[in-house]
Amino acid sequence: MASLDSVSIAILLGAVLVMAGILSSLLALRFGAPLLLFFLFIGMAAGEAGPGGVHFDDVKTAYVVGSVSLALILFDGGLKTHFKAIRAVLAPSMMLATVGVLLTALITAPVAKYTLGMSWTEGLLTGAVIASTDAAAVFLLVHAQGLRLRPRVGATLEVESGTNDPFAVFLTLTLVKLLSLGEASAGTVVLEFLQESVLGTVIGMAGGLLVVTAMNRVALPQGLHAPFVCTAALVIFGFAQIIHASGFLAVYLAGMVIGNRPTRAHNSVVTFLDAATWLAQIVMFVMLGLLVSPERLVSSILPAVAVAVVLMVIARPLAVFLCLQPFRFNWREKAFVSWVGLRGAVAIFLASIPMLVGLPNAHLYFDVAFVVVIISLLFQGWTLGYAARLLHVALPRTDRGPRRVELDLPGQLEQQLVGYSVRPKSLFLKRGLIPSWSKPTLVIRDERILTPEEAAPVAAGDYLYLLAPPEKAESLDRFFVDMPPVTAPDPHLLGEFIVPGETTLGNLAEIYGITIDPAQAELTLADYFDIHLDHAPKVGAAVPIDSIDLVARSLGGGRVNVVGLRLPEDDPQPMPRLSRAQVFRVKLKRTLASLSGA
Structure with missing residues (x-):
């Protein structure tokens, strides 16, 4: 009976810890603290050195839970990644996810070696453990702070943080094998990397297609589609790991395949996975907090802080600037991508691998990763919004979308x-x-x-x-969102081939001689963009009308307020310039129409 009581107590305490983590989010969001830190601190408080007094040192269980949680988080990230959105940033993102991780580990390794008294291989392992950007941490804090990043910057961070974990896992496992088994040739390491990458890609793509086919052809009872997809994701992950492929890469790609194809119950799957990944993050952080020994942290706190500072200020920025140099990113975008290299549960999860295989000084990797994560979430997480606004990579936030x-x-x-x-x-x-x-x-x-x-x-x-x-x-x-007030267009922009967004199609046809549908004569150009675009208007978006293209030159209040007119390349006839008198006449007509309607 005592054993049954202990199981019941464990269930009760586990549920209480998770509930406390969920409720702590209210405080974190209210006071701006990085939410993930609360879960770590709750785990530490419940641990053996805290007031909770719970003794937990089962690294194997923590590794299993961490693997499942990370697989679900990556699958959810892939499910929400659209091919169209990432196509333009695929090359720089993959460069950051591979070469960037390696450079970050190499630059951090000397600091770990000399401050912690390690060998070069151990120092490189320390760098590999903390080299990857945590997808869950990045996007949780971006959304919590209400940021709307520029599309290219946001897409780059999304793909990098979702795809760098497989390479970081591979690098960590390779170095662990090297330390535990001895020498390994460069050719063997390259072959293993190619094997894991190629097999992981094939299994992920094929597994995703099989899941799509099963969802659309098998008549599952209502409510079972989401559990089926989650279970299938773990099957893909486990099968890939068993045959020595990258399970994390496979599950991410499977999510992308499923998310970009029409499937039954897609919305219920996404909603279910949102809740599942949120719970997985809570359990993962609380369990990792339980593994920490505050007394042991004291002896390595100063070297760990030195490693964290070098990682944030030197290693990550240098790796980002070098990797993005061949691509058309300005220095502000590179600086922001450098600063948003947040470290989260993935680093602590990777640090548990040396503990699991029993490497010498295994607890040191874990303690360093733990300190790095806390410092990263405190400094980088708290200043994320300020950095985005300072570097001008955050677009103006319109009213939050309606409940759909x-x-x-x-x-x-x-x-x-x-x-x-x-x-x-x-x-x-x-x-x-x-x-x-x-x-x-x-x-x-x-x-x-x-x-x-x-x-x-x-x-x-x-x-x-x-x-x-x-x-x-x-x-x-x-x-269906309340329209914010439209800011007036910059008068300096009203030059050749440019008209205000409040110009009607009728006025445009009268001035420039284009053919329009008479039923649409009273539509403004801003309205025309709203109707014909499949997404919210962005600067540079274009829609055709008759023989010309309308190009969004400026936005105000989430709508197009300055429109450029793009001629056909083979049209030799110049278009007349819209004079200031005509601009005034358009505005006056619009004002009188609104007054008469009132």
Whole structure:
């Protein structure tokens, strides 16, 4: 009976620890502290040296839990990565994920060797353990601080942090084998790396395609799609590891394949994985906190701090600037990518591998990684938003998107039902705009279900449901969020082939002689962008109209307010310049129309 009681007590304490970690997030978000630190400190407080007094030294269990958690986190990251978004940054991201990790380890190794009294191989192992950027830490803190990064910077960080873990794991395992088994030739190491990379890629891609096929062809009971996908991800990971392929690379690529193909119950899978990965992070950090011995940390605190400082100030920036030199990144973007090289649970997880195989000084790797993670989350995590604004890589944050309800429709994969609450200042309500690829289907008003025709006109407070392709559903958000005030366009930009975004298509046709649909004559150019773009407007976005292209030159309040006119390359006829009088006339007409409507 005593053994049964001990199991019950362990379950109770584990649940209490996880619950305390979840509730601590309220304090962390309120006061701006990096959230992940709370989970570590809760684990330390519950440990043997803390008030909790729980004795936990099972490194094998911690490694298993860490492997499963990291596999789910990488799979979730791959599931949310879109091929279109990363295509332009694939080369620099892969350079950072491989060469960048190696350079970071090499630059950090001498500091570890001389401050900790290690051999060169042990110093390199220390560098490898802390060389990778933690995906969970980066994006958790980016989202928690409400940052909207420039697309290229955000995509680079996303792909790098998702793909550098497999290389860091490979480098760590190679060095552990070298220390435990003796010499290893460079050719053997290269062959092992190629084997793990190629097999991991093949297994990940093939496994992802098999999961997509199974989801779309097997009629699973409702609610089992998400558990099936999570289990399949762990099967792919475990199978890859067994045949000595990179399981972490395989599971990340499997997530990318699944996330970029139409599947049943896609939204429920994403929601389930969000909760699963959040819980995995909590369990992972709390368990790693339990493994830490504060008394042991005291003896290595100063060398560990030195390693952390060199890593953040010298090794990571130098590696980033060298890796991104062949690509068109300015120094501000490189500096921000350098500073956002956050270290998280992955570093502590990798540091548990020497402890698991019983290497000499194994606890030293763990203690150094633990100190590096705390310093990284404290200094880099707390200053993430400030660095983004200082280096001008954070775009102005518009109002947070509306709450979107997504419902899969059985029997087909091309359309889903997307629902919104209609806000009083939304683009849909004020302008009646909606993309051509979406179709209003029903309206809920005062607990009654109406057709759009019965509910016309749709009013603020109604709930509108539309049919839309799953891959475009997120683009509907901008039509149902309250419109922020539009900033006036810079008058210095109103030169050759440039017009204000409030110019109507009718005015444009009158001045420049293009052919338009008469029914769209009163649409503004800003409205035209909103209707025809599949995503929120960005500077440089272009949409065709007749024989020319409209190019977004400037944004204000999340909408296009300055538009450039791009001529066909073979058009020899120059276009007339829009004079200041014509600009004034367009604005005056628009103002009078709004006053008469009021």
